[in-house]
Amino acid sequence: MADTHAHAHGHNDHADHGHHPTGWRRWMYSTNHKDIGTLYLVLAIVASFVGVGFSMMMRLELAEPGLQFIRDQHFYNVLLTAHGLIMVFFVVMPALIGGFGNWFIPLMIGCPDMAFPRMNNISFWLTAVGLILVATSTVIGGGAGTGWTVYPPLSNHTFHPGMSVDFAILSLHVAGAASILGAINFITTIVNMRAPGMTFHRMPLFIWSMLVTAFLLLLALPVLAGALTMLLTDRNFGTAFFEPSGGGDPIFWQHLFWFFGHPEVYIMIIPAFGIVSQVVSTFSKKPVFGYLGMAYAMVSIGFVGFVVWAHHMFTVGFNVETRAYFIIATMIIAVPTGIKIFSWLATMWGGSIEFKTPMLYAMGFIFLFVVGGVTGVTLSNAPVDMAFHDTYFVIAHFHYVLSIAAMYAIFTGMYYWLPKMSGRMYNEKLGQWQFWITFVGVNVLFFPQHFLGMAGMPRRIADYPDAFAGWNMVSSGGAVISLVGALLFFYILWDTLRNGAKAPANPWGVGANTLEWTVDSPAPFHTHEVLPVITAEPAGSHH
Amino acid sequence: MINSRWMLFLLVLFSAATAALSADAQVVGAPQPWEWYFRTAATPVQVDLIWFHDLIFWVEVAIVLFVLGLMAYIVVKFNAKANPVPSRTTHNTFLEVAWTVIPVLILVVIAIPSLRLLFFMDKAKNPEMTLKITSHQWYWSYEYTDSGIAFDSNMIPEDQLKPGQLRLLDVDNRVVLPADTEIRLLMTSEDVIHNWAVQSFGVRMDTVPGRINESWMIVPADKIGTYYGQCSELCGVNHAYMPIAVDIVSKRDFQSWLAQAKTKFGRLDADAPVKLVQAETQPSLDAR
Numbered sequence: 097m098a099d100t101h102a103h104a105h106g107h108n109d110h111a112d113h114g115h116h117p118t119g120w121r122r123w124m125y126s127t128n129h130k131d132i133g134t135l136y137l138v139l140a141i142v143a144s145f146v147g148v149g150f151s152m153m154m155r156l157e158l159a160e161p162g163l164q165f166i167r168d169q170h171f172y173n174v175l176l177t178a179h180g181l182i183m184v185f186f187v188v189m190p191a192l193i194g195g196f197g198n199w200f201i202p203l204m205i206g207c208p209d210m211a212f213p214r215m216n217n218i219s220f221w222l223t224a225v226g227l228i229l230v231a232t233s234t235v236i237g238g239g240a241g242t243g244w245t246v247y248p249p250l251s252n253h254t255f256h257p258g259m260s261v262d263f264a265i266l267s268l269h270v271a272g273a274a275s276i277l278g279a280i281n282f283i284t285t286i287v288n289m290r291a292p293g294m295t296f297h298r299m300p301l302f303i304w305s306m307l308v309t310a311f312l313l314l315l316a317l318p319v320l321a322g323a324l325t326m327l328l329t330d331r332n333f334g335t336a337f338f339e340p341s342g343g344g345d346p347i348f349w350q351h352l353f354w355f356f357g358h359p360e361v362y363i364m365i366i367p368a369f370g371i372v373s374q375v376v377s378t379f380s381k382k383p384v385f386g387y388l389g390m391a392y393a394m395v396s397i398g399f400v401g402f403v404v405w406a407h408h409m410f411t412v413g414f415n416v417e418t419r420a421y422f423i424i425a426t427m428i429i430a431v432p433t434g435i436k437i438f439s440w441l442a443t444m445w446g447g448s449i450e451f452k453t454p455m456l457y458a459m460g461f462i463f464l465f466v467v468g469g470v471t472g473v474t475l476s477n478a479p480v481d482m483a484f485h486d487t488y489f490v491i492a493h494f495h496y497v498l499s500i501a502a503m504y505a506i507f508t509g510m511y512y513w514l515p516k517m518s519g520r521m522y523n524e525k526l527g528q529w530q531f532w533i534t535f536v537g538v539n540v541l542f543f544p545q546h547f548l549g550m551a552g553m554p555r556r557i558a559d560y561p562d563a564f565a566g567w568n569m570v571s572s573g574g575a576v577i578s579l580v581g582a583l584l585f586f587y588i589l590w591d592t593l594r595n596g597a598k599a600p601a602n603p604w605g606v607g608a609n610t611l612e613w614t615v616d617s618p619a620p621f622h623t624h625e626v627l628p629v630i631t632a633e634p635a636g637s638h639h
Numbered sequence: 640m641i642n643s644r645w646m647l648f649l650l651v652l653f654s655a656a657t658a659a660l661s662a663d664a665q666v667v668g669a670p671q672p673w674e675w676y677f678r679t680a681a682t683p684v685q686v687d688l689i690w691f692h693d694l695i696f697w698v699e700v701a702i703v704l705f706v707l708g709l710m711a712y713i714v715v716k717f718n719a720k721a722n723p724v725p726s727r728t729t730h731n732t733f734l735e736v737a738w739t740v741i742p743v744l745i746l747v748v749i750a751i752p753s754l755r756l757l758f759f760m761d762k763a764k765n766p767e768m769t770l771k772i773t774s775h776q777w778y779w780s781y782e783y784t785d786s787g788i789a790f791d792s793n794m795i796p797e798d799q800l801k802p803g804q805l806r807l808l809d810v811d812n813r814v815v816l817p818a819d820t821e822i823r824l825l826m827t828s829e830d831v832i833h834n835w836a837v838q839s840f841g842v843r844m845d846t847v848p849g850r851i852n853e854s855w856m857i858v859p860a861d862k863i864g865t866y867y868g869q870c871s872e873l874c875g876v877n878h879a880y881m882p883i884a885v886d887i888v889s890k891r892d893f894q895s896w897l898a899q900a901k902t903k904f905g906r907l908d909a910d911a912p913v914k915l916v917q918a919e920t921q922p923s924l925d926a927r
Contacts, residue, residue: 161806170876243873249848250831250875255776340849346832347847380717381725386735411834411871412845413826413852416761420754427746431739437706438738444713446726451718459710466706470699477749479756480692482843483677483685486834486871547675552838554871557879561807561869563670 116621127213129198130619132220134517136194139220140187140506141586143227147182150175152579154558155541159572161562172558173241174260178234180244181264184364185271186227188498191506192367193275193313194223197282197306199517203612203619204300206291206628211284219277226271233263240264243556245353246327248338248346253331262331265324272317272324279313282306291611293630297391300610301384304391305370308398309363315402316359323352347412354405362401364498365465366394368505369436372458374610375512376440379455380447381607386439393432393439400429410478411485419478426476433469437462452604453527454512460535461504468496471546486556489549495542507534507585514589515603519618520596526588534581541574666864668839669805678839681862681887684760685841691752698745760841763855766823770816774826774833774846774870777877781814784825786897790904794880808867813884815900817893818860826852831875837868837883845872858887 117125126132154175157166166172198216202209210216233240237258242251251261286307290299299307326337327349336342338349377384384390404426410419440462449455471493475481484490507530515521544567553564560568602613615623668678680686716722771782775791782789792810800806816822826835828846836843840856868883888896 168876169879173873173876173878241875247832247873250873255831255875345849347850382727383729385729387729389735411843412847413850416758420757423753423757424750427750430746431742434738434742435735438734441706441709441713442728442731442734444710444717446722446728447713447717448719448722448725449713449717451714463707463710466703470702473699473746473749474692474695477691477695477753477757479688479753479760480695482760482841483688483692483838485843486836550676551670551674552678552836552868553670554836554869554879556873557869559807559879561670561805561867563672563674566673567675 125217126220127209127217128621129202129210129213129216130517130621132216133195133197133199135220136190136198136223139224139227140191140195143182143186143190144582146231147179147187148579148582150179150182152575154179155572155575157558158560158568160569161560161565163559166558169558170239170241173243173556174234174239176556177240177243177264178230181230181267182227183498184244184360185268186223186230188364188502188506189275190223192364192371192502192509193282193306193309194220194278196302196367196371196509196513197278197309199619200513200612201282201285201303201306202289203516203615203623204303204610205286205289205294206611206624206630207285207289208622208624210281211289212281215277215281219274219281222270222274222277226267226274229263229267229270233260233267236260236263245350245357247353248327248330248349249340251327251331252339262328265328265331269321269324272321275313276317279310279317282310283314286310291624291627291630297388298630298632299391300370301373301387301390301394302367302370302610305366305368305373305394308394309366312359312363312366312398312401316356316363319352320356323349323356326352347409347414350409350412351406354408355402357408358405359398359401361494361498362397364502365505366398368461368502368508369394371505371509371512372440372461373443375454375458375508376443376462378512378604378607379452379458380444380449381605382443382447384439385442385445386435389435390439393435396432397429400425400432404429407476407478407481410481423476423478427473430469430473430476437466437469450605452511453522453524453531454508456528456531457504457508457511460531461501461508464496464504464538465501468493468501471496483552484549486554487549488545488553488555491555492542492545492549495545500538500542507531510585510589512604513612514592515599515617516612516619518593518596519599519616520592521599521603522588522592522596526584526591530581530584530588533584534578537574537577537579537581539574541571541578544568544570544574666862666866668837668864668866669808670867679862680841681839681858681864681866682841682856684756684856685839687756687759688841691756694752695749698749762853763821763823765821766855767820768817769823769825770814772824772826772835772846774828774830774835774874774881776830776875777870777881779835779881779883780829781812783897783900786901788897788900788904790900792884794882805867807879808869808882808884810882810884813865813886815886815888815893815896816856816858817890818858818863818887819890820893821857822855824854824856826854832872833870833874833881834872835868835883836871837866837885839866840868840885843871860889863887863889 116122123131123135237260240260242261249255286303329335330337330339336344338344338346373384373390404422406422407426475484475493511522511527548564548567553560599617601616602608611628666679668681677689680689769784771784773780778791778793780791790812792812795804795809795811797806826844826846827850828848833846834843835846842854842856844852844854864887866885870878870881
């Protein structure tokens, strides 16, 4: 066992564990990838209280037809807007990318820290400012009731005269800048700072997923920033980029938004692919099946993800040939996605699988991602989208891939890496209970929404025709079960930090053979000060 | 035998359902409680759409069950107890080619009918009449460009509903359209983006300020009835309160409706209960 600390003594004063700031300075000024990763995870947890809280308020209102709790429909629109923005930009992204990415990129590629530690610090704090700004937008200036897509003209000054949309725009600007800085940091680190012998084709798949995600962030977010700036000047300085009376076009916004927005959904799911690959391999005690195919499937999903954006706009009325192109391009994504699904199954095939909580979540991810993925194929067909656009079918589809699959990946990562991050083991029995409660909850919550969509219930309404009452009540019941699962997770987290048994360096056994399991648990403040040398293929794969 | 008993049960169920359907000659394109499938299809586009959807649906069900079956097998056969020594297999060229090529073939099978339906549903080939639809926050305006009729359609508020009217779906002035007639729909918006969606017609089109979008529909005579839809693009506070209700009537009934409508909606009268637009002189995008 290569305990890096054994080699680190006398190296230089950085090796001394005591030499780091303490108290608030440690966190505020932090340039340490582990501390910053922890900060991101804490931010995601704090934001999830708000984002999940808002969704619970919506499900409470939707449990029965008529308006019971939310008298003002604008307030409902504010809730759904803030729910979307917060869950996307301040829960899923900070947890998967900022949290696990910062923690485990240096640990897994065998380098001491990120390439630009101070940029890492500003990247986190900009994200925190973004969260404050989006929260402000819900309470100042009447609230932004535009949906997370912020479509003009609804989002322009005539229809949202208060400051709230400006706050939401600034929030996305700041969070976007933070993500661009983070992406530069991730790319530089992964390209330049891999341990000797770790070629690109020996990188763990989680690192591949982070590299692809970073490129998507780097290329997609500047487009969002440009679009947001135009919307900001439309609102405040009399320009007319999206204003038909001034020669602009509201559809122009939709093209720009979705040119960012579609890569954005892969930004949220590709890190999940990475985490699930590590966990499936670890608990099957087998190397990943078809490693190169898995890596390049992510690359091609990222690439094709940039040329399919208008499938979000099948009903805006552009010409039929364009729609035909976007149908074909979108369906192509199913092919690399299928490669990933079957390669995970093949990794498990012949394995000696231990069904610990992270593995349960990874398998739950695979199955429910397939369910959400096939409804994506349904929606990719523009003719069928004529029946489903803006109905609950769409809500069901993207909550299967985001609220279920991406959140499952966050749970997978938390249970898998919690021993490394905290130095303590979670309660396995409670973890498995938490998995099953969540599994029942999210399916009862989201599956009936397919039915509502087929019957034609539009999304983004606080009150609905009485015929939709039945499935809405079931769905709200599922929300309550899911909430119990979420609260149990927070209890498990608290219980682990307080009472958890001490975790060994590698609690998962022979299957866990990436570099993070070679350092102590919890991972010391400084790690890999003597660079490990890699001689084997990733996770022992032979090709 | 148990099988024949089940058959009998299904037969009774089926005949009861047909009896219920024929008792009510009017088709109603409204959502039903606990509905988990499409509403009644009224146009050839929606009939094809449902057929095509079902094709994709069963392919997808097969895929999901296949994955579920493999996972069940894995759980049983390859858990640590049943299989203590893991294999080291990481490659199988045949398998990897297969799970790349087979999905491609499945997608081709889906894509061909998809594109055919896409081009079929795009535009009317020989429209016999035109309905122009203009959206506003939060009501619809309809203009019969061939007959000079125009009126607004507002939701009936909950406290003014008459028995039998549907909450959040019924409107004061329904659109009345003839059966067996190819109708071109032109759509635009006066303020923000809305969406005119009637599921039974297979029509769902954004109404965008500054643009005119086109769609079409034809309802055969055996589908005469009332069809409902709702605005399907977030358009502000009362997004939930701008429903769409369309009466499909026979060609003859449509002519008599037209005669009445011309006196009701065709003249300028400040005291009239509905907002009026004179079709010949006023473009629908005018400022109110």
